[in-house]
Amino acid sequence: MTNFLQPPRLRTSEDSEEHRHATWLELFYDLVFVVAVSQLAHNLEEDVSLSGFLGFVFLFIPVWWSWIGTTMYANRFDSDDIGRRLLVALQMLTVAALAVNIHYGLGESAPGFALSYALGRAVLIVEYVRAGIHIPAARPLTTRYATGFTIAAMLWLLSAFISPPWRFVLWGVGIVVDLVTPFTATKFQLKLLPHASHLPERFGLFTIIVLGEAIIAVVDGVSQQKWDVLSVIAAIFGLCIAFSLWWVYFDNLGGTPIQTARAEGKISIVAIWLYTHLPLVIGIAAAGVGVEEVLLSKQTLPLADATRWLLCGSVGLCYLALGILHRTGVIRYCKIRSKYRIGTTVVVIAIALFGKGLLPVAVIGLVTVACAVQVVQDLYQSRPTTRLVEPGI
Known part of the structure; x- marks a missing residue:
């Protein structure tokens, strides 16, 4: 393990040619999603209908996108310092909070679900800002990502204090912003493509x-x-x-x-x-x-x-x-x-x-x-x- 102050390292094209496995930290991080997926399935079991399925999908997307965000960041940036580990631990806490609030995620637990997702995005934003500070070559990409994810996180945060149906309208807009953000940085992504293995x-x-x-x-x-x-x-x-x-x-x-x-x-x-x-x-x-x-x-x-x-x-x-x-x-x-x-x-x-x-x-x-x-x-x-x-x- 490296020291706390060591900055993240960009994975270069030369690194991408080498075979690379998931780290123990990534595997540990995945465990919290076992619980989240289980809770999503439990929701669907209780309401096997078209509306139940649509609700299941609506809650599944932010859970999946939370995993995608951390995975894509780790794929591009090489870091195993104390700071990175603590940030991943915070992300695990936010996903655990998501899982806790999934059961009534479209009802009484909706504010908790929205706050949990917004906090998870906030941690990811910190990671991208940190990477951009230390790696000038990646700054155009990290800036676009941090900006788009911040807008989405603010929408989710605001939704926690608004009553339905406008709460879910903000969720929908926030999800769209999250999903579209990577497309605003396509020319930068070509220079920093994901690792092929x-x-x-x-x-x-x-x-x-x-x-x-x-x-x-x-x-x-x-x-x-x-x-x-x-x-x-x-x-x-x-x-x-x-x-x-x-x-x-x-x-x-x-x-x-x-x-x-x-x-x-x-x-x-x-x-x-x-x-x-x-x-x-x-x-x-x-x-x-x-x-x-x-x-x-x-x-x-x-x-x-x-x-x-x-x-x-x-x-x-x-x-x-x-x-x-x-x-x-x-x-x-x-x-x-x-x-x-x-x-x-x-x-x-x-x-x-x-x-x-x-x-x-x-x-x-x-x-x-x-x-x-x-x-x-x-x-x-x-x-x-x-x-x-x-x-x-």
């Missing part, structure tokens, strides 16, 4: 956190039921859905979009890759809740419409996001796989549309088959091929 690993780790919530949902669903053949089969199907999502995501994870952006000077590729992870993790978390609701349903009666739509719609959202992610890659078969992913989205939405009256195990079974086809397709395309060569050629 570190950033995909960090996104993969957050995806694992959300997939973990899906596994917990299966266990919770089974533990609250009397075991029977249909329940056990449905639980196995639920695990297969999670496993297939893990397979098709991590078998195609890599830094190709970042490398492409560096080679072609197109920051939009990185932006699409980054922002498409939002619907992906929302879909995975919601799919976990959908699986749990299927397992809690009476297996001898038709599955409720709301549960069927939650499961199918969430899985469809996952594969739509995966299709876009694969489209941003330039590795072999990526564009072909993108078409298959989007095709699966159409299939699972069709199951939601025409699956009325089906038993829970039948619905989750059909969704599992659609997911399994993606794994088989990936295996088929990845198989080794041999070519016969005629003599003399």
